[in-house]
Amino acid sequence: MPLSQRLPLGQLPTPVMTLPRLSQALGGPQLLIKRDDLTGLALGGNKVRKLAYLLSDALAKGHDCIITAGAAQSNHCRQTAAACAQLGLPCHLLLGGEPPKDISGNLLLDHLFGATVHWCGEQRKGEDAAALLAQLKSQGLNPYLVPYGGSSPIGALGFVDAIHELDKQMAEALPSHVVFASSSAGTHAGMLVGRAQLGHDYQLLGINIDKQPGELPFDERIYQLTQQTSELLATTTTIKRADLHLLDDYLGEGYGVVGDAEREAISLCARYEGILLDPVYTGRAMAGLIDLIRQGRLNQQHRVLFWHTGGAPALFAYADQLQLT
Numbered sequence: 110m111p112l113s114q115r116l117p118l119g120q121l122p123t124p125v126m127t128l129p130r131l132s133q134a135l136g137g138p139q140l141l142i143k144r145d146d147l148t149g150l151a152l153g154g155n156k157v158r159k160l161a162y163l164l165s166d167a168l169a170k171g172h173d174c175i176i177t178a179g180a181a182q183s184n185h186c187r188q189t190a191a192a193c194a195q196l197g198l199p200c201h202l203l204l205g206g207e208p209p210k211d212i213s214g215n216l217l218l219d220h221l222f223g224a225t226v227h228w229c230g231e232q233r234k235g236e237d238a239a240a241l242l243a244q245l246k247s248q249g250l251n252p253y254l255v256p257y258g259g260s261s262p263i264g265a266l267g268f269v270d271a272i273h274e275l276d277k278q279m280a281e282a283l284p285s286h287v288v289f290a291s292s293s294a295g296t297h298a299g300m301l302v303g304r305a306q307l308g309h310d311y312q313l314l315g316i317n318i319d320k321q322p323g324e325l326p327f328d329e330r331i332y333q334l335t336q337q338t339s340e341l342l343a344t345t346t347t348i349k350r351a352d353l354h355l356l357d358d359y360l361g362e363g364y365g366v367v368g369d370a371e372r373e374a375i376s377l378c379a380r381y382e383g384i385l386l387d388p389v390y391t392g393r394a395m396a397g398l399i400d401l402i403r404q405g406r407l408n409q410q411h412r413v414l415f416w417h418t419g420g421a422p423a424l425f426a427y428a429d430q431l432q433l434t
């Protein structure tokens with residue numbers, strides 16, 4: 110199958126910056142940051158990279174509306190809704206939970222972009238997609254299903270590119286570790302494939318954000334997606350299971366539950382660097398990075414790049430849990 114083109118949805122390349130004040134405060138490795146919170150579209154985030162391929166595929170195949178799914182404060186859904194608005198495609202969002210009294214954060218933006226929201230109770234990962242797909246088809250529409258988190262081989266291509274983008278920016282001095290929030294496999298798998306293509310050996314260290322009940326173990330899902338993505342690209346690079354570094358130590362009280370570690374990470378980045386993290390993903394991933402530094406597992410022999418994957422619009426919906434004393 111010929112690869113779909115990438116739509117110009119995002120402002121790429123995103124900047125790589127140093128975090129001098131945070132590095133000094135933590136006393137560990139030199140810290141750098143890749144600013145995918147600045148991908149441009151609708152307050153940015155990592156899903157823009159995946160959607161650039163997924164929505165290109167949808168248009169190439171003649172679809173006329175989009176379905177995707179996520180939590181009520183899904184960044185993926187917000188970015189999908191915005192991209193659909195730009196492309197003139199009706200967008201249907203299957204959101205977990207019940208209609209809330211206050212519409213804020215990402216959900217507010219979903220509405221501004223004109224998306225149709227379907228509330229799905231416990232089902233925040235698109236379990237109801239088949240029924241909606243059938244319903245829209247019966248109305249004569251031709252819907253395209255963007256998978257949960259945009260994590261399919263086509264979506265993962267966005268992060269294969271992202272690693273090539275990083276390579277061009279940092280070819281002189283690659284980091285020893287890249288730390289990021291890992292949740293639906295696409296970011297992690299795409300990065301692994303891109304790194305394998307380039308033959309680099311820096312460690313891609315995913316901080317698991319979401320307990321993954323039932324189905325396949327999360328690391329197995331990431332691994333399978335690397336294989337499918339390599340197949341789609343017809344690359345011959347081999348990725349071993351041992352290349353896959355996923356830390357399950359920072360799941361806290363579960364998906365989207367803000368604890369002291371997330372609060373501290375958000376506060377440190379804001380106060381030392383003027384950078385906003387988000388309560389669900391990057392706050393937790395940075396909390397993991399801070400803990401690894403405090404344990405000495407990441408230290409002054411290392412050079413660590415934190416991949417900021419976006420999400421700050423959710424801060425406003427979590428205001429009551431982020432009050433700092």
Ligand SMILES: *Cc1c(COP(=O)(O)O)cnc(C)c1O
Nearest residue numbers: 184292293294296390418419420
């Ligand atoms: C979706 C998301 C992630 C995780 O990316 P996956 O490809 O789903 O693992 C990380 N950070 C933010 C802010 C996100 O919205």
